[in-house]
Amino acid sequence: MSSAPLNSQESPGFQETLSTGxxxxYDARGFVLKRSLFDREEIDLLRKAAKEDKALDDHAFGRDDGEGGSVRLSLWNHPGQGIYxxxxxxxxxxxxxxxxLRDEPYHYHSKMIMKDARVGGAWxxxxxxxxxxxxxxxxxxxxxxxxxxxxxxxxxxxxxxIEGSQHCGRIHHQLSGEQAGADMERVSAILERMKHLYVExxxxxxxxxxxxxxxxxDRNQSEHPRWAMICCYNAKSNDPYKESHHPRYTPLEPVADEVIKEVGARRFGQDDADVAFLDPNHDASARSLERE
Incomplete structure (x- = not known):
């Protein structure tokens, strides 16, 4: 199936991010890595906003990894108008x-994974x-x-x-600490047949x-933090059939890539506009999750 171009009425002048190859x-391996998709200035704005953002910190919760460590993350459903x-x-x-997705994507949720030096737990x-x-x-x-x-x-x-493991279909998950992990008997069998990769x-x-x-x-055993932001997208045609703590189909309003630096300038300019995080009341449902 060929990938559908972005609707020009929704996003004029936008370019495709990925080549056909x-x-x-992605279809074969289950992932594709784009090096330097964001430049240093953009990612510095994101890092500065995240690590100075008290609301992000207050919004965070931990997940025991079952190995004596804990992973801290902050999660929200709607993208908002700020830097995130x-x-x-x-x-x-x-x-x-x-x-x-070969379909119109909508924002399912985003999260900031805060794996701090020496204390960040495993998944x-x-x-x-x-x-x-x-x-x-x-x-x-x-x-x-x-x-x-x-x-x-x-x-x-x-x-x-595990390269190509998406072809194995959905695997049964069960709790390990406070995290839901895949059935390790099946994972062990998959690891015997498929390639295990570290994505540095x-x-x-x-x-x-x-x-x-x-x-x-793995746990962060180093002296250096490892923070990451993950944006999750669902297909419009895959709209959930019932309500849950993540949203059903909600039209996403794409913006030009330049908006990142424009919002960053507002956030850290002379006005010091409060555009870093979201309205916590709007996304309060994402603060405490039973499964995530």
């Missing part, structure tokens, strides 16, 4: 999501659709865009993936990955 790579929304709605991500092997299936989402036609805010290395707990990334790199791709990360 990169879309084919500028990333989630920018052409580079929305166009890429549209190409991979067990899991599929995102292993969680989202329970939310009334009928097919795994969802994609996540993982944006490296800090360098991601083996030492500080970079993302690990530099700030500004973006990994697009399928909702059934098995992935995990």
């Amino acid at each position: 990169e879309v084919e790579q 929304g500028a990333f989630a709605r920018c052409n580079r991500l929305v166009s890429g999501a549209r190409q991979l 067990t092997w899991h599929q995102d659709y292993g969680y989202w299936y329970s939310n009334g989402v009928l097919t795994p036609n969802l994609v996540s865009a993982y944006i490296a805010v800090d360098p991601a290395t083996k030492e500080n707990g970079c993302l690990q993936v 990334m530099e700030p500004g790199d973006v990994l697009f990955f399928h909702s059934n791709l098995l992935h995990r990360s």
Whole structure:
């Protein structure tokens, strides 16, 4: 199936993010890595906003990894008008999501993973659709865009993936600590047949990955933080059949890539506009999740 171009009435002048070969790579491997999709100035704005944002910190909650560590994250449903929304709605991500979903994408949610030096916990092997299936989402036609805010290395707990594992379908998940992990008997069998990769990334790199791709990360044993923002998109045709703590189809308003720096200038300019985070009342439902 060929990827559909962005509707010119919705997003005039927007360019496709991925080549035909990169879309084919995603279909085969379950992921595609775009190096330096965001430049240094853009990612510095995101990092500065996130690490100075008290609302983001107040919004965060922890997940025990079952190994004595805890992963801290902040999660929200609607992209908003601030710096986080500028990333989630920018052409580079929305166009890429549209190409991979072969459909109009909408914002399912975004999250900031805060894996701090020495204390950031692990994530067990899991599929995102292993969680989202329970939310009334009928097919795994969802994609996540993982944006490296800090360098991601083996030492500080970079993302690990099993190449092609999205073809295995949805795997049963069960609790490990406070995280829902995939059935390890099946994961072990998959690891005997498929390639296990460490995805080391530099700030500004973006990994697009399928909702059934098995992935995990180790604890941060280094002196360096590993923060990442993940924007998750669902296909319009995959609108959940029931209400849950993540939204049903909500039209997404894409913005030009330049808006990131424009919002950043407002956030850190002389006016010091409060455009970093979202209205916590608007997204209060995302603060405490049973499965995520």
